[in-house]
Amino acid sequence: MTKEYKTISQISGPLIFVEKTEPVGYNELVNINLPDGTTKRGQVLDTSDDIVVVQVFEGTGGLNRDCGVRFTGETIKLPVSKDLLGRILSGAGEPLDGGPRIVPEDRLEITGAAINPYARLPPKDFIQTGISTIDGMNTLVRGQKLPIFSGSGLPHNEIALQIARQARVRGSNEPFAVVFAAMGITNEEAQYFMADFERTGALERAVVFLNLADDPAVERLITPRLALTAAEYLAYEHDMHVLVILTDITNYCEALRQMGAAREEVPGRRGYPGYMYTDLASLYERAGVVKGRKGSVTQFSILSMPGDDITHPIPDLSGYITEGQIVISRELHRKGIYPPVNVLPSLSRLMNSGIGATRTREDHKAVSDQCYAAYAEGKDLRGLVAIVGKDALSDRDKKFLEFADMFEDRFVRQGVDENRDIETTLSIGWELLAELPEAQLTRIDNKYIQKYHPAHKAKEKEGK
Amino acid sequence: MKNKGEIYRISGPVVIITGLNTKMYDVVKVGNEGLMGEVIGIEGDKSTVQVYEETSGVRPGEPVENTGMSLSVELGPGLLESIYDGIQRPLPVLKEKMGDFIKRGVSANGLSREKEWDFVPTVKKGDKINGGDIIGTVRETLNIEHRILVPPTISGTISEIKKGKFKVDQVICTLEDGKELTMMQKWPVRKPRPVSKKMTPGTPLITGQRILDGLFPVAKGGTAAIPGPFGSGKTVTQQQLAKWSDTEIVVYIGCGERGNEMADVLYEFPEIKDPKTGRPLMERTVLIANTSNMPVAAREASVYTGITIAEYYRDMGYDVSLMADSTSRWAEAMREISSRLEEMPGEEGYPAYLAARLSEFYERAGKVKALSGKEGSITVIGAVSPPGGDFSEPITQNTLRIVKVFWALDAKLAQRRHFPSINWLNSYSLYTKALGPWYDEHVSPDWVKLRNDAMELLQKESELQEIVQLVGSDALPEDQQLTLEVARMIREYFLQQNAYHEVDTFCPMDKQFKLLKSIMSWGDKAHNALDGGAPIEDIMKLKSKDDLAKVKYEKEFDKALGVILKTMEDEFAKLRGK
Ligand SMILES: Nc1ncnc2c1ncn2[C@@H]1O[C@H](COP(=O)(O)OP(=O)(O)O)[C@@H](O)[C@H]1O
């Protein structure tokens, strides 16, 4: 089983080709012993009687044809136990914090099997993040996968951390356990996260996996799988509600592209492998709630859009898989608005099941729809004003134009530590909508207008 | 060569085997765990197999066995209310056998072998029967009578026919030549089931969705595609169709999409009542769920599994609708397998046979006279997920060459929460003409004209909008300002429809007609009033206009509309009086 082969025939990029082996399993874990006594790990990508192709996680630097190759006979596993909490591990799962090795309660396959759709419970528990553009307009629920689509230099890290600090399920004060996986981010960025986790005490209920910019790119292909395996273990074996933050998905995809090129595959769109959709799905779909199990896995990952282009294959394929996206806008950021969330291209597909009378408030959907429509119209009018000037607008249109400005200034803008509850968010929404002529509120049922519109509420109070 | 061979090479879902006698599309059992696979290429003594399950840990040298069968589905009572994976394994059975996560090497019958069904024969001893004939019935769900069909390839004279409770694999009928029939038959999924003849569709599929029924209808037995970028409404529209379409059977294929969406359907459909029968929707539905993270080869098969089940109910004489969400994921599965085979790639890496596969699939839609003489239909509605929302890509383009209805989703509309985000200027239906007589008879002789007028107005709006972009709306003449207002009313009051609103989610034809007619008639009256000298500001402020905005949400629509129409009369009379 653990016979050592010295039959490497070729080394090419992150791949080695090994000949004359006994039968080797597909996806099997491989140990490669270097002449200097160190060991690297890899995984079988293609296996046949004649040749076995292995991708080497730590890169093939320093390898030559004299290296010994051992096939372990099993696929890659993560040792898990509750002691993972509070630990900082490398992108390959080795302790980085000087602490002991994890004494495993179990060893789990990192590829993770697909949840049987029949075993899923549709997610519906409203998570209050305290951020109006999310809670009010793109509501997050427990078990959802909702990434941030951002760009370089934008404050996505601040937003992710604010959410990690503030996120609570309504009516519970219990914070989420956090599984954080860095993929190819800089040491400085990673430190920013670690410092915040430490400052807020979040580290005690966090597991951290770090693959930094100067770590091997191939390793990035396993880092998120380790993280998700840890998350599933905590959620399904220890009943915890886990928030998984993977950052940056774009670096992961670059590693995938690199591997594809090394294997001389026919590239798909813009050089990314044709199977990238399926591969990303094998990460994102690991969020969810399973019938009869108490815990849950929620994913709030960060993805930086190359060139701020949402049609680039990385955000595009992600958007096709995830249950919505929170889009960060450079324009709002330049205007000095935090958090610079552009609600128009943002979406939470699970919002409808997480809101309403019993979950948030009965008028939530209507307020949100109306704000969307009015903001979209106001933004369009900005374009028109640039051409024809404000005076050419009708009175009605002027109101919408003003609405857009107020919306950005009062609804979108909030403090980094400002934790708004959902009632506050909705009342800001109503205050802004009240500036529009009431007949324009076509998305809102009259009964909610009577009950929540500031003009009517005031009257009602007077009446009493 | 023989019936047992061995694995030579493994690369993901593609396995090459040697020493086994195979035919194309034979189902083989691969490796020590007997993973199910299908032969998709043969070269020398090597066959290429796509494996429907995960292949981690499988090694060269492990045994492979040929079942000699093509990939087939089991057809018989018990299909309805089921949820299957792409190769017809019932997901509840898989959960029972292997827990919450899908592991491998587990087989499961498409139809339960335990359940007994009450078989009532409709033929007798001595009757001559042919392929496709109905020999009896079973009450499959409260409203659906399952008609037991003679397999298309069998004919003869009945020597014995039974009556009573049977399991699907028990003999219910024997022929004089000794052939035995059960309530279950198998059919290879890649082969269309034969029909007596194809007919021309002439009845609309009524969906209860105003923009579809009203502007771009699909015929029963027709084909439609719904392409759009992510988040534009493909899935919600497909689910609305599955919920509200007036077909007797619905086959819904979740092909390479989200697990939660399928879970949603599973939770919702048993709760929602079919407006026609009052029974839970699930009782007329078959679900196929091969989500994005389930094996990609089974995703490729899921579309065929679905359409074969649809054909089977069509052959019983039912109107069936089939939704495939998303056909792009199916095409990508083909691409993934094809590239592992190192086939010569065509456009954007898709295999050269992509266009052929797509048209073969849509060709299985249609209104037909079945072998039994009954008429049935399959309406196929395919979602398309173009990369970057760009409709010029191969799947969208090849699909549009085949289908007759195009519902063009528009991200801009979705962003402003105009739902359904179907662009009324770019979409089309090639059935509108053929369906005209049906509307005259069943809705109103005015319907066709009304719809054409509305379309024309929307067209006019888009031309005027271009001018507005340059000079602002106040610079337009008053009658054009009014035209813009009426067009806005059509968009917001008629076309917009909220799938999540308890009343508005489904809109019967009659309501569609009355709503559109009232809006258009408001427009006519407004133009008359303007011509008669009424100030435009006064017209714009009429209460009847605002009331029309929300009347679609009223539970008692007719009553509410009656009140509005009265207000409208009064208001315009008053304007004239001034
Ligand atoms: N008819 C509709 N009514 C209300 N909301 C809709 C409608 N269609 C789409 N939506 C909204 O748009 C979101 C995305 O729609 P979906 O069908 O999932 O998009 P796609 O499948 O194209 O990615 C939904 O979650 C829902 O919020």
Ligand SMILES: [Mg+2]
């Ligand atoms: Mg969808």
